[in-house]
Amino acid sequence: MVDVRLENVVKEFDGVQAVKGINLHIKHGELFTLLGPSGCGKTTTLRMIAGLDYPTSGKIYFGDQEVTYLPSYERGAVLVFQNYALWPHMTVFDNVAYGLKLKKVPKEEIKKKVEWALELVKLKGFENRYPTQLSGGQQQRVAIARALVVEPKVLLLDEPLSNLDAKLRLEMRSEIRRIQRELGITVIYVTHDQEEAMAISDRIAVMNVGTVEQVGTPRDIYERPQSEFVASFMGKTNVIPAKVVERDGNKVTVEFESFRLDGLYYDGDKDDVVLVIRPERIKLHPVENAVSIEGTVDLVEYYGFFTEVVGLFGDTRIIARTISDREVQGLRPTQPVTFYINREDIIVLPKQL
Numbered sequence: 001m002v003d004v005r006l007e008n009v010v011k012e013f014d015g016v017q018a019v020k021g022i023n024l025h026i027k028h029g030e031l032f033t034l035l036g037p038s039g040c041g042k043t044t045t046l047r048m049i050a051g052l053d054y055p056t057s058g059k060i061y062f063g064d065q066e067v068t069y070l071p072s073y074e075r076g077a078v079l080v081f082q083n084y085a086l087w088p089h090m091t092v093f094d095n096v097a098y099g100l101k102l103k104k105v106p107k108e109e110i111k112k113k114v115e116w117a118l119e120l121v122k123l124k125g126f127e128n129r130y131p132t133q134l135s136g137g138q139q140q141r142v143a144i145a146r147a148l149v150v151e152p153k154v155l156l157l158d159e160p161l162s163n164l165d166a167k168l169r170l171e172m173r174s175e176i177r178r179i180q181r182e183l184g185i186t187v188i189y190v191t192h193d194q195e196e197a198m199a200i201s202d203r204i205a206v207m208n209v210g211t212v213e214q215v216g217t218p219r220d221i222y223e224r225p226q227s228e229f230v231a232s233f234m235g236k237t238n239v240i241p242a243k244v245v246e247r248d249g250n251k252v253t254v255e256f257e258s259f260r261l262d263g264l265y266y267d268g269d270k271d272d273v274v275l276v277i278r279p280e281r282i283k284l285h286p287v288e289n290a291v292s293i294e295g296t297v298d299l300v301e302y303y304g305f306f307t308e309v310v311g312l313f314g315d316t317r318i319i320a321r322t323i324s325d326r327e328v329q330g331l332r333p334t335q336p337v338t339f340y341i342n343r344e345d346i347i348v349l350p351k352q353l
């Protein structure tokens with residue numbers, strides 16, 4: 001169990017930077033997720049941590065040891081691939097035992113360790129099956145057992161749930177969390193699914209075109225996004241272009257459409273901004289000291305345990321979400337509606353180009 005540190009890590013492919021000098025500090029025993037859209041450099045970063053690929057420049061440390069150019073097997077990191085990469089001609093037992101056999105571990109000890117790993121992933125009794133005789137979820141468990149049996153310092157998981165159906169994905173997500181907690185092992189997890197990242201992680205690094213935009217707990221990243229990209233990547237949210245028209249220190253007045261909202265916090269210097277407002281923070285009933293905007297109802301959508309009201313404010317659509325049936329009763333498209341928002345629930349960020 002070790003800390004993992006990346007210092008100014010750059011990776012170029014044919015002169016193009018896929019990873020543009022990133023710094024990360026992953027603490028020991030933490031489940032840390034690299035989250036971002038396709039092509040942002042998550043897998044490349046993970047492969048460099050695994051020792052399957054080396055940086056063009058920068059350094060990687062496991063604890064105090066620099067491992068930047070150490071081969072995979074010498075640094076104690078194991079990567080579980082998206083497609084599991086099990087050997088089809090080997091039984092579950094032999095698949096899991098493989099790494100230990102390579103290390104020439106005595107037979108009796110191999111047996112004990114394989115049993116331990118299979119028990120951990122709840123696959124006791126499956127020793128003699130072949131991968132084709134297993135479900136996708138079971139194959140995933142074998143892949144994880146095979147990684148854990150060599151007792152890695154760091155376990156790396158690259159989109160481990162992407163080949164599973166929705167129900168199994170939820171189940172395996174909790175399983176991975178349980179195993180990580182039980183062993184207290186450092187896990188670095190890659191996904192492009194923000195909900196999965198939120199549910200499973202201690203901390204998340206949100207990546208965008210080869211850079212890290214923000215690192216924080218799921219709550220930090222969701223509630224306090226530091227850039228327009230992070231705000232819009234973390235689930236359904238309102239991102240409203242606006243202009244700063246007055247400043248008084250960190251308090252600003254902004255304008256969008258024909259609305260003026262005053263007393264908002266903003267510490268940037270660009271006047272072109274976006275207002276980030278989570279739908280569940282917008283109220284449909286008067287709130288003291290909140291700003292209010294008047295528009296018309298565009299849509300009312302019932303989702304079961306909540307309802308969304310899409311309001312039209314000039315040409316700007318804004319989504320509000322409520323769990324109160326009473327508040328939306330009788331609301332119909334084209335009717336007037338007022339949205340109330342506490343000033344601290346409006347995050348003002350510089351507009352990204």
Ligand SMILES: Nc1ncnc2c1ncn2[C@@H]1O[C@H](COP(=O)(O)OP(=O)(O)OP(=O)(O)O)[C@@H](O)[C@H]1O
Pocket residue numbers: 013014018036037038039040041042043044045192
């Ligand atoms: N071996 C390679 N040769 C050339 N370019 C590469 C290579 N591997 C990755 N790239 C490029 O580097 C960039 C980052 O790729 P990477 O696979 O790390 O992204 P990712 O965030 O993991 O995306 P995905 O979720 O689609 O796997 C992409 O533009 C990709 O095309």
